[in-house]
Amino acid sequence: MKLKFKVQPFQTAAVESVADCFAGQVNTSGIAYRIDPGSTRSQRRDAASGQTLYGTDTEETGFRNADLQLSEAHLLENIRGVQHRQNLPLSDRLVPSAGCGVNLDVEMETGTGKTYCYIKTVFELNxxxxxxxxxxxxxxxxxxxxxxxxxxxxxxxxxxHYGKKARFFAYNSKQLHHLESFSSDGGINVMVINIQAFNATGADNRRIYDELDDFQTRRPIDVISGNRPILILDEPQKMEGERTLEALAKFRPLFILRYSATHRTSHNRVHRLDALDAYNQKLVKKIAVRGITVKGLAGTTAYLYLESVEISAKAPVARMELEVRRSGGIRRIVKRLEKGRDLFVESNGLDQYRGFIIAQIDAVSDTVEFTNGEVLHAGDAVGDITETTVRRIQIREAIRAHLEKERMLFSRGVKTLSL
Incomplete structure (x- = not known):
């Protein structure tokens, strides 16, 4: 089965937001340069004398990206123009990172075709x-x-749409012939590399920085950087370690494009398609947010998390997480509790739960009231709450909510995404 792709206006807008930042750049099909041939020498036998003659290999021509011809002021003016038409905050300067002076942030919500957009951007920039x-x-x-x-x-x-194909490959330190083609080919070339291939400490991963006998005593990173490549970072928030940024600088990027739904560090943002934008443009059917509220109860350190209030055949039931004394120690367990249940008993006698007897469970307001006057709403967490506890609850609730929505919507052909 062959997939059919439709040109979507919101994806085209993301592509144009990047491409328009370089308006005024002269179209140059590639700057020819001499690829470093390494230290190998060719040899041939002279027919007349029978002697072996040595000489250097024929120089091979490569094609690198043309340099940015725009001044910093011109480039910043273009970026501000793109930001202005999208009502984005206007940049007052270019924000450098990873040894590169031009870093453009593209914010796209999960499920809106981020990968498609940056592939199309490759063709548009070309x-x-x-x-x-x-x-x-x-x-x-x-x-x-x-x-x-x-x-x-x-x-x-x-x-x-563009009348040409892109040559693409995954970087592999044991298949370095791809780098020769990457440099010498004048067409669109895309190399895909994971950060472990240049940022880990293993021998194979360090080969990119080593002079290799099977690569004519050249360093792969030197051959790559000679092309002045444009870097496209997919999920850049996962590449912000100091060592990773130093490694990215060694690619000598012409500029860097950063695509993510959740940027951690801001540079020059030129496009935004967040969850609300996606909903307003009818790219998603509905947005549902499930939050966790951390609150304190007067005079107690009792840990409680009210997960939900369920409607049963008889009376509403509260799904509540509390600490329970076990033979191996104290553990946090989710229990289904009805009206009248005593948390001191349910916890096997933990003192912090004295007085916590369920007086009322309201399925309309999703609340549980105790005889001591305390009230919890669904999603409330109280007591000894650490960041780890909150994250654990968030992950558990995200999985549970996703499966519930998936069960409801799958038969209707609606895809569920959880963030």
Whole structure:
């Protein structure tokens, strides 16, 4: 079955937001340069003398990205123009990072086609300005394989729209011949690399910085950086460690594009499609937010988390997490409790629960009232609450809520996403 891709206006807007930042750049199909041939020498036998003659290999021509011709002021003016038309905060300067002076943030909600957008941006930048060397940096091998699959299944689609194909491959330190083609080919070339391939300490991962005998005593990073590639960071918030930023700088990027739904560090944001925007544009059917409220109860350190109030055949039941004394120590357990249950008894005699007897469970307001006057709403967590506790509750609730929604919506053909 062949997939059909539709040109979506909201995705085109994301592509244009990036491309318009470089308005005024002259279209150059690539700057020719001499690829470092390494230290190998060719040899041939002279027919007349029978002697072996040595000489250097024929120089191979490469094509690197043309330099940015725009001044910093011109580039900033373009960026501010893009920001103004989208009602984004206007940048007062270019924000450098990873050894690069130009870093553009693209914020796109999960499920809106982020990968498709940056692949299309590759073609658009090539069409407008002639840039052809791109590196997609991803945080994991799984995402790397997903990006490669996206490049594969969209190849025909983009060929129809741009009249050319992109050559793409995953960086592999044991298949360095791809780097030769990456440098020498004048067409669109996309290398996909996961951060472990250049940021880990293993011998295989360090090969990118080593002079290799099987690579004519050259360093792969030098051959890559000679192309002045454009870096596309997928989930850049996972690449903000000091060592990772130092490693990214060694690629000598022309500029960096950063795509994420949840940017941790802000640079120059040129596009935003958040959850509310996606809902308003009818890209998602509905947004539901489930929160956790941390509150204190007077004079007690009792831990309680009211997960939900369930309607049963008889009376409402509260799903509540509390601490319970067990033979192996104290554990936090979720229990289904009815009106009249005593938490001191349910906890096997923990003193902090004295006086916590359920007086009322209200399914309309999703509340539980105790005989001591304390009231909990669904989602309230009280007592000894640490950040780890909150995160554990969030993860558990996200999984439970996702499965509930999936069960309700799957038969209707509606996809459920949880963040």
């Amino acid at each position: 069409k407008r300005y002639g840039w052809a060397k791109f590196i997609v940096v991803v945080p994991s091998i799984a995402i790397r394989e997903g990006v490669l699959k996206s490049l594969e299944i969209t190849a025909e689609h983009f060929t129809e």
